Amino acid sequence: MGHDRMTGAIPDFDLAVVGAGVVGAMTGHLALEQDPGLRLLTLDQLERLDQDVPNATGLSAGLDVPTGRDARQRELAARSTALYRRLRAERPGLPVRSLDTFWLLARGNVGRLRETMAGPVLEEADPDALDGVFPGLRPSGDQTLLRSDGSWRADVAGLTRALLDEQRGRPGCAVWEDEEVTSLRPYGDGFLLAGEGGRPLARCRAAVVATGPWALHGPFGERMRAAGLRIKKVAAFHLDLRPAEGAPVLIFEDDDAFLLPQPESGRWLFSFTSQEWDVSPVLGPPAALSGGDYSEAVRVLRRYAPALAGALSGGRAFYDGYTRDRLPLVEPVPDHPGVVIAVGGNGSGFRLAPAIAERALGLLTPGHLNPRSLGPQSLGSGRS
Template sequence: MGHDRMTGALREFDLAVVGAGIVGAMTGHLALEREPGLRLLTVDQLDQLDQLDQGSPNATGLSAGLDVPTGRDERQRELAARSTALYRRLRAGRPGLPVRPLDTFWLLARDNVGRLRETMAGPVLEEADPDALSGVFPGLRPSGDQALLRSGGSWRADVAGLTRALLDEQRGRSGCAVREDEEVTSLRPYGDGFLLAGEGGRALAWCRTAVVATGPWALHGPFGERMRAAGLRIKKVAAFHLDLRPAGDAPALIFEDDDAFLLPQPESGRWLFSFTSQEWDGSPVLGPPALSDGDHREAVRVLRRYVPWLAGALSGGRAFYDGYTPDRLPLVEPVPDHPGVVVAVGGNGSGFRLAPAIAERALALLSPGYLEPQSLGSGRS
């Protein structure tokens, strides 16, 4: 290993993934898919088995789980299309995973249809008959200056369940480990790899390479100041529940002009209404954010504009934090003074949607042969 035996009591790993959310879990999955004999450590300060189900400030546990392959520019569209392809491959190999295809409708100003078409990363938009939604959203009819469109190619997932399944896969492999309730505060160069250190500098393990995928905790973990200098900020993501039971094949409805959507969650017997919150610079260290009166007013405003009768069905909800970058692209890059370490953060509220492509890009930066050269972008992912 190229260093002295001060680490004799520590386990040694080929790859350590710091962060056990969907990006971290997907990173481990793809790494083991490529190298089944890899010694992999995934470590997280939260106990995912408990926290994914208990309303933690965890972006994975509270994610809406909607994958609609779109992107605001060519780089984001490439990531979205690649992630959709990887999710399709994952589901084909393991059909029992909680990832399901989803029909999607779009309601927007007719003047904005051309711009929406430009964002699509594969799916084709077609004009939809408003009667197609009459049984789902009675009374919903676009006005003369609005368009109702339909697309396929979307997925919805129980992100917590998917993440647990991927972590369990890692737990069951020889030479691999998943450690939870174990905070990593730094990665210190040591020999030809790194020591993962916890609070007070306590050494936790040795690894040859590492991916730091700490999600909304990014500013408080290893290389937090570097990520802050890159412009990463923490924003609240909010959604309300609607106390109405959707059919198993109910579609998603996206209000494109308002950056909001209705997502069926038949397994939970409810709909989820996601909308845009503009509360910035909170911290998961202080606990999860709360839904505010302003959040409620914004949710009611959007629903009353399109489907007024749904505004009275709002019932509870969820809020969590995520990392946002200035250009809304994931921050996936090597740490210059730590060769063999890559940060993979900045889900921008789309961590589930882009997780496979983020993970794939991080692994490619650690091992240039991981992907074919023509499939890699240059610079920032």
């Protein structure tokens, strides 16, 4: 892969996507949809993206509920849902499926929740509808149970793999795993991607940097740090209870937590909010569940469904990038025209991936992706 040491040749591509998580894979998918003849390269520093690999895609809960804190986030959520719906219609074999959604929250917060909905309609729900699904679950006097549709869940690693495999099968396209990009600099009328020690990897006319929680340690990391990007732990426990086929997701809105059925794994996933900030997949130890995480999970479950607290059994933890306004950071790099950064999933990378990818590609002009040759140049002729 990369620079041919025998001939000195460096492979040319029209577009390079740095990061093969769900945002990067979706960026490549939409780019090829727009231009099937595009020469596309996607690179990732991990050897593989799969379930239980410690990254935001491999360990994602894979829940898409179209909501948003403000109009901008709701616009992204609605657009992503529409793109996922189209993708599922075109490729019904993809591991994306719809599911019912129930919400348990204080009555006084219902109005605020309604304002966040990006399409689905909230309706009052009968608690009896959840009999046999969540033992002992009953709203207290100041709580209410609501229902909505329009949600999706996915095997995010499987979805990402399918999109990347599609790219691998196209002439002129490639997916390189276990290939870290440490720099991206102007070179001729495009850019040079380099690895450790400045080793040349490839040339491209344009690039999208979608490095997820590794963003602060890759190309333009200091720029992203200056923009306010921080890395936070995302955590979830497993519940050793088998959900019925077709079981719904239950969202505890007031505690930013949810119970997601995973019937293919014979368990439930309980996602809650970790407040462990400024961590790093590069500098620190691997993400892990802590005693504090367990205490928080038990606290939330005991508040809503005490019978479930004793079923906690193992879990998962990983990192993701968060922005100040909880909106994805998608912007061009001013001194690198033709390069766009697309990071800051804010724990919603899967949910917003199509809209993030679409926005990133929209910031590239047709001239950036013109598939003419980059021209023969020696490595020494690139601009620094």
